[in-house]
Amino acid sequence: MNSTESKQSRQWRPRTMAVRGGLSRTNFRETSEALFMTSGYVYDSALEAENSFDGTLDRMVYSRFKNPTVAMFEQRLAGIEGAPACRATASGMAAVHAALLCQLRAGDHIVASKALFGSCHWIINELLPRYGVERVFVDGTDLDAWAQALSKPTACVFLETPSNPTLEIIDLAAVCDLAHQAGAKVVVDNVFATPILQSPLKLGADIVVYSATKHMDGQGRCLGGAVLGSQEFCADILGPFLRNTGPALSPFNAWVLLKGLETLDLRIDRHCANAIKVARFLESRPEVARVLYPGLESHPQHALAARQMSGWGNVVAIELKGGKKAAYGLMDGVELIDISNNLGDAKSLITHPWTTTHQRLTPEDKLAMGITEGLVRLSVGLEDADDLMEDIGRALES
Numbered sequence: 001m002n003s004t005e006s007k008q009s010r011q012w013r014p015r016t017m018a019v020r021g022g023l024s025r026t027n028f029r030e031t032s033e034a035l036f037m038t039s040g041y042v043y044d045s046a047l048e049a050e051n052s053f054d055g056t057l058d059r060m061v062y063s064r065f066k067n068p069t070v071a072m073f074e075q076r077l078a079g080i081e082g083a084p085a086c087r088a089t090a091s092g093m094a095a096v097h098a099a100l101l102c103q104l105r106a107g108d109h110i111v112a113s114k115a116l117f118g119s120c121h122w123i124i125n126e127l128l129p130r131y132g133v134e135r136v137f138v139d140g141t142d143l144d145a146w147a148q149a150l151s152k153p154t155a156c157v158f159l160e161t162p163s164n165p166t167l168e169i170i171d172l173a174a175v176c177d178l179a180h181q182a183g184a185k186v187v188v189d190n191v192f193a194t195p196i197l198q199s200p201l202k203l204g205a206d207i208v209v210y211s212a213t214k215h216m217d218g219q220g221r222c223l224g225g226a227v228l229g230s231q232e233f234c235a236d237i238l239g240p241f242l243r244n245t246g247p248a249l250s251p252f253n254a255w256v257l258l259k260g261l262e263t264l265d266l267r268i269d270r271h272c273a274n275a276i277k278v279a280r281f282l283e284s285r286p287e288v289a290r291v292l293y294p295g296l297e298s299h300p301q302h303a304l305a306a307r308q309m310s311g312w313g314n315v316v317a318i319e320l321k322g323g324k325k326a327a328y329g330l331m332d333g334v335e336l337i338d339i340s341n342n343l344g345d346a347k348s349l350i351t352h353p354w355t356t357t358h359q360r361l362t363p364e365d366k367l368a369m370g371i372t373e374g375l376v377r378l379s380v381g382l383e384d385a386d387d388l389m390e391d392i393g394r395a396l397e398s
Ligand SMILES: *Cc1c(COP(=O)(O)O)cnc(C)c1O
Pocket: 091, 092, 093, 094, 096, 117, 120, 160, 164, 189, 191, 192, 210, 211, 212, 213, 214, 223, 224, 225
């Protein structure tokens, strides 16, 4: 064990973990984390190779299984989240797919909130039924609906809070209680909150999934994902699934994300400070029918968000009075803010969920999730909030 690893047993706080967690230096004693671009590893003897495969030797074998840079990212993120274990994946969707498929089998019952990211909805609605998994969607904000759906034995619960793009907030502690009574493992997609603003594991969740593509990279460079949970889940249930199906994170992307984690907390602070200003500004505008942002007193679950989150995030949803025409007018009118379907980037990005991220859903499903043709999703970036408000104000007027 090197000196860095032994120091880590001191249980640093999340901010220290973000900068130093997982750091494992080579003999060159480099300051920054090393990037190991290698697919395989060499053995000094045939016996060493045999022992590496039969598990008598704990060492790197193949980067689909384990890679030193990817392992640093996993340990750092686990340290920030306060999770016993973490496994990285090539994208957020690979994380969601693996977290569900590794534990579900034909005949199982899954209950999910209906306000989900488009591809998460597709996995549960289209893919799982092909393999004999029965799914039920509920209004995530309705605890009676959860209780009803969870009145029979259930293998898994999947939910997203705040949800994409309508910013619905789900009572994590209450849903986890109901889920556990039904025997279910709770998987939370924590992308919008990030580990900085919400800790689902502390509220009772069993598994947390991330798209690291969003705030963890935070600068629009690469895809990545992560699944966090107990040692037992990550090693015995998720581990074999990842090892044999291969959604491995590239070491290069892991390195980018590892460095992203160092500044995540700082960036989230600025994202949140900007977003509340922009949300209040939008709420004051006559062209806007409704602003959905958990930090606004007008948000239907504002009190719940205050209870389970330590900040409100950087995504603001705007319902315009003039429907799709007004939505497109705003998007085409802004000059500083870019039209893009990504989020959590340093650059402010605006998108129209009806025609992009949620295009493939039926109109009925979209409306059931609260997505209308006049809804625009704004990912507030790190620019000066005054420039953002001026840009939006000019676009709304024209
Ligand atoms: C973006 C996103 C995903 C998917 O992540 P990718 O890295 O794009 O695969 C999953 N869930 C939510 C809530 C997201 O915003």
